[in-house]
Amino acid sequence: xxxxxxxxxxxxxxxxxxxxxxxxxxxxxxxxxxxxxxxxxxxxxxxxxxxxxxxxxxxxxxxxxxxxxxxxxxxxxxxxxxxxxxxxxxxxxxxxxxxxxxxxxxxxxx
Numbered sequence: 789x790x791x792x793x794x795x796x797x798x799x800x801x802x803x804x805x806x807x808x809x810x811x812x813x814x815x816x817x818x819x820x821x822x823x824x825x826x827x828x829x830x831x832x833x834x835x836x837x838x839x840x841x842x843x844x845x846x847x848x849x850x851x852x853x854x855x856x857x858x859x860x861x862x863x864x865x866x867x868x869x870x871x872x873x874x875x876x877x878x879x880x881x882x883x884x885x886x887x888x889x890x891x892x893x894x895x896x897x898x
């Protein structure tokens with residue numbers, strides 16, 4: 789299974805509601821056969837621009853990164869489900885490289 793990263797912006801909510809929305813998202817991943825490796829909270833921030841989603845205008849959001857392994861066939865259904873979730877402002881799935889290059893950058897040669 790390929791490795792993916794879900795960059796997730798949840799609407800600004802109190803801690804219990806945020807935890808419930810995040811739990812719902814991770815459980816959805818696992819129900820569809822994904823293996824969650826890591827979850828990183830990047831905190832609440834101002835959005836770079838106002839986003840209207842589900843008839844609400846958002847100017848703040850809580851950012852999360854979810855690192856997971858999944859079959860490529862579940863991504864379309866997963867994104868469809870996340871777009872319908874009223875607490876999710878913006879879901880983005882990125883494919884991560886299996887191997888990170890270990891070449892060093894030496895800058896311009898003198």
